[in-house]
Amino acid sequence: MGNKRKINLNTLPLIQNKQHHKTHTNFHFRPTGIKIVGGENDKQECKECHKILLLTAFTTHTPRSDGAYYLRKICRECHTIIYREQVAARKNAPPRPDRCDCCHKDMKLEVDHIHGTTKVRGWICRNCNSGTGALGDTLEGVLQAAIYLEHDIEKIIETLHKVYGEIFARINEKKF
Numbered sequence: 001m002g003n004k005r006k007i008n009l010n011t012l013p014l015i016q017n018k019q020h021h022k023t024h025t026n027f028h029f030r031p032t033g034i035k036i037v038g039g040e041n042d043k044q045e046c047k048e049c050h051k052i053l054l055l056t057a058f059t060t061h062t063p064r065s066d067g068a069y070y071l072r073k074i075c076r077e078c079h080t081i082i083y084r085e086q087v088a089a090r091k092n093a094p095p096r097p098d099r100c101d102c103c104h105k106d107m108k109l110e111v112d113h114i115h116g117t118t119k120v121r122g123w124i125c126r127n128c129n130s131g132t133g134a135l136g137d138t139l140e141g142v143l144q145a146a147i148y149l150e151h152d153i154e155k156i157i158e159t160l161h162k163v164y165g166e167i168f169a170r171i172n173e174k175k176f
């Protein structure tokens with residue numbers, strides 16, 4: 001058992017690698033009996049308050065194939081605050097549009113609120129919500145990704161104008 005952990009997975013043939021993955025050795029149990037991914041004394045950083053906390057400070061998210069739960073990336077305390085903000089934001093949200101306010105596709109939409117407030121930013125699809133969220137919900141974060149994808153600043157600006165024009169052309173088309 002102890003030796004197995006030291007094996008470099010990258011050098012193993014694919015099938016063996018998969019088998020190892022199925023054994024799912026890293027988990028522990030909470031007093032409530034819930035199986036959790038990771039060690040009992042492991043810590044992780046909350047993506048919201050940036051505190052490094054024990055896994056007990058995080059609530060469960062989705063289960064892995066062996067039934068062990070992955071934990072949320074934000075701590076229990078931050079999650080509660082954001083959840084309350086979301087509930088309040090949803091109450092004063094404008095009517096749901098036909099399309100995502102971000103990608104303008106016809107998708108299932110959810111209310112996006114500005115963290116730390118109960119202000120609604122818009123109605124967006126899950127992809128756009130998790131995508132912009134992962135980039136920090138900031139212009140800097142989105143631009144960093146743009147620069148990563150395209151080093152040529154002229155091309156970025158050119159594309160920005162093109163996309164901007166297309167979005168408003170689509171909006172106006174719908175209005176008239």
Ligand SMILES: [Zn+2]
Pocket residue numbers: 046047048049050051074075076077078079
């Ligand atoms: Zn937190």
Ligand SMILES: [Zn+2]
Pocket residue numbers: 100101102103104105107124125126127128129
């Ligand atoms: Zn979208």
